[in-house]
Amino acid sequence: MSGGPLPAFAASVDSVMEALSSQRYVIDRGLATAVYLALRLEKPLLIEGEPGCGKTEIAKSLAAAAGAELIRLQCYEGLDASASLYEWDYPRQLLSIRLHERDRTPAEVETEIYSERFLLRRPLLRAIEGSGPVRPVLLIDELDRADEEFEGLLLEVLSDYQVTVPEIGTIRAKQVPWVILTSNRTRELGDAIKRRCLYAYIGYPSVDKEVEILRRRLPELPARFAGEIAEFVQRLRGQDDLAKRPGVAETLDWANALLALGEETLRAPTVAETLGLLLKDARDLETYRKTRLGAVLASP
Amino acid sequence: MKDASLPFPAGQRVLGRLQGFLARLRDEGVRVGTAAGVDLGHALETLPALDRDAFREACRVTLAKSPTDLARVDRVFDEYWTSWVGVPVPPASEEGKRSAPRERRGTASGIPPRSRAPEVEEQRVTIEGRYSPRAPALGHPLVPVPAERMRRYRSGARRFRRVTATLPGRRWERAPRGSIDLRRTARRGLRTGGEWLELATRDRALRRTDLLVLWDVSGSMREHTSELFALVHVLHRTVRRTRVFAFGHEIEEITSLFRGETYARALPELSRRLYGAGGGTQIAHCLAEFRRHWQTIVRPTTTVVLVSDGWDLGETPELARELERLKQAARRIVWVNPYAADPGFKPETAALRVALPYLDLLTSPSGFPRAFGPNRGAGVGRAAG
Known part of the structure; x- marks a missing residue:
């Protein structure tokens, strides 16, 4: 197993910033340093932060910048080895047994059905087997949703980058994938997994950064209107009584919607009609539509 | 290096x-x-x-x-x-x-920050004051609770875990959807002459609890801290997915104090951290702070254990709003009140009266093991969740 060549942009923090900026990802120096060190030290990068602030997007941008395949493992409660590593294709195995029970010996049938032809490769195994010219980017998304047992499985895979399938043998990575793990902090991850990772946190962006993100993602959005949108969202985020604050993803969706509606400036009726794109909690939506929206729009 | x-x-x-x-x-x-x-x-x-x-x-x-x-x-x-x-x-x-999100340095719940390293000179502050015999003593004196009571808490916590389980554990059970259960499929095939006409499936049985403990460490709770610490420690040890927050007039997470520590080792550390904790309680304000910074940890599977005497200095309408939101987000809310075991106890403080509609169970620390026993009468089981 070898690390494999580094992409050209792994030469410095500045070139990482440039490479990700070319993918329309607005990155600050702190996060760029984390990505740079993850590439140079060949360590997994754990990114935590508020929902909708670009944790998943950074893996996509990194893969695109490096010309690498992005392999995504979306975590959920009950995720186990069969859904993340590999699984035998039982229906096809049963069919094969029935087809060959007359013309082959039981030993031959057994060898046949436990061959790689019947192995369903899941994301972790696919990342380890990755044989392209560039090592793949493995995104393990929302790890906090998975159970603690899955973290144990992940430790084993990420430390040796190999998987043992009892019927076939050990499959070793030809080149170590770049691994990015994300978490929304719905639970604390185990110390063991944290120890193996570099760490970064993405919070809500400043107004200027959010304007830049809007301009980068939606070039057709006028600068003045982008500023209005970003400032309104910032004011909304500052409200103490919100159950769920809007992330950058919500801002982008909202800006897109306003563009689609042909708006060029923020007007109270349109904002009220489209507020559901920013506020995803029924009570928040009701409160702000009925009573608070005017104050948030009017405040400087 | x-x-x-x-x-x-x-x-x-x-x-x-x-x-x-x-x-x-x-x-x-x-x-x-x-x-x-x-x-x-x-x-x-x-x-x-x-x-x-x-x-x-x-x-x-x-x-x-x-x-x-x-x-x-x-x-x-x-x-x-x-x-x-x-x-x-x-x-x-x-x-x-x-x-970097704002750090809670401990003034939060009244919990003071850790001591600084000796090489950094401390800022000297002169505090002028007078002695008052009525002033409450500083700190939360912690003494170990008797072993027998700890055993009762442990067995109560194990029952609590079983009753409030909402997360998949290690054991398997039959399920209409899930992974293929080869053994049962083969056995079922015997009924049809060896033909596997139908695949049996299985899934993990619900065995685990997702627990959030919100612990009031204000001055009025001082005399109960030892008892409550024993209970919270046992809950943390028994229920793997537990987060613990201490609150008074502010709120902060103290889960790390419990992680990997035995009761005997955690006791002096907590005692040191709680030195200086006191003052009044603002439950609504603390719940609002919690919602602002940690709301994502409350899920439909979460059981919330709110440990407080309900003597609150805050606004009751705000408390009702926060509890309603917490109730909507969580599976159930259990309120542990140190006075609930008293013979004449009635939930008559303003905060408790407001809170009652949102609670699945109101109990005392000593009543906690019984509340989840075989003859529990409080009705906080799965059916009530």
Whole structure:
């Protein structure tokens, strides 16, 4: 197993910033340093932060910048080895047994059905087997949703980058994938997994950064209107009584919607009609539509 | 971390300073392992040695493992590296400050910060005051509870875990959807002459609980702290997915105090952290703070255990709003009140009256084991959830 060549942009923090900026990802120096060190030290990068602030997007941008395949493992409660590593294709195995029970010996049938032809490769195994010219980017998304047992499985895979399938043998990575793990902090991850990772946190962006993100993602959005949108969202985020604050993803969706509606400036009726794109909690939506929206729009 | 591998002008001296820096971080509660120190060494090899910002970012990326850690690394960095090879010390960059959520240093629930390292001179503050015999004593005196009571708490916590389980455990059970159960499929095939006409499926049985403990450590709870600590500790040990928050007039997470610590070892540490805790309770304000900063940890599977006497200084309409929101987000809310076992107890404080409609169970610490026993009468089981 070898690390494999580094992409050209792994030469410095500045070139990482440039490479990700070319993918329309607005990155600050702190996060760029984390990505740079993850590439140079060949360590997994754990990114935590508020929902909708670009944790998943950074893996996509990194893969695109490096010309690498992005392999995504979306975590959920009950995720186990069969859904993340590999699984035998039982229906096809049963069919094969029935087809060959007359013309082959039981030993031959057994060898046949436990061959790689019947192995369903899941994301972790696919990342380890990755044989392209560039090592793949493995995104393990929302790890906090998975159970603690899955973290144990992940430790084993990420430390040796190999998987043992009892019927076939050990499959070793030809080149170590770049691994990015994300978490929304719905639970604390185990110390063991944290120890193996570099760490970064993405919070809500400043107004200027959010304007830049809007301009980068939606070039057709006028600068003045982008500023209005970003400032309104910032004011909304500052409200103490919100159950769920809007992330950058919500801002982008909202800006897109306003563009689609042909708006060029923020007007109270349109904002009220489209507020559901920013506020995803029924009570928040009701409160702000009925009573608070005017104050948030009017405040400087 | 080898000296030779570090790109510093005066390797040995700087290595010593780095070790001192790591020690300071550990003293501040950042769990920095040897591997993280080695990672920092390797990171510094790839970054410009005299760039203070790059050095700070390398420390953040390699040594911190949580938002709280990030804030601590920033603070200790500024305090410790005050004379970094003669470069003037700028304050932490705005971006860096923004990307680290605010740290709760303990004034929060009244819990004071950890002691600073001896090499940093403490700011001297002169406090003038007069002695008053009516003033409450500082701190929460903690004494171990009898072993028999601890046993009762443990068995109660195990029952609690079973009754409130909402997460999949290790055991399997039949399920209409799930993975294929080969053994049962084969057995079922015997009924149809060996033909596997139907695949049997199975899924993990619900065996685990997702628990959130909100513990009032205000002055009025002082005399019950030992008892409640025993209960909270047992809950944390029994239920693997537990987060613990202490609140008074502010709220902060104290789960790390419990993690991996035995009852005997955690007791003096908590006693030290709670020294100075006291004052009134503002439950609604603390629940609002919790919602603002930690709302994502409350899920439809979460059981919330609110430990408080309900003597609240805050606004009751606000408390009702916060409890309603908590109730909507969580599976169930259990209120543990130290006075609930008293014979004449009635939930008549303003906060408790407001809270009652949102509670699945109101119990006392001593009643907690019984509440989840075989003859439980409180009706907090799955059916009520």
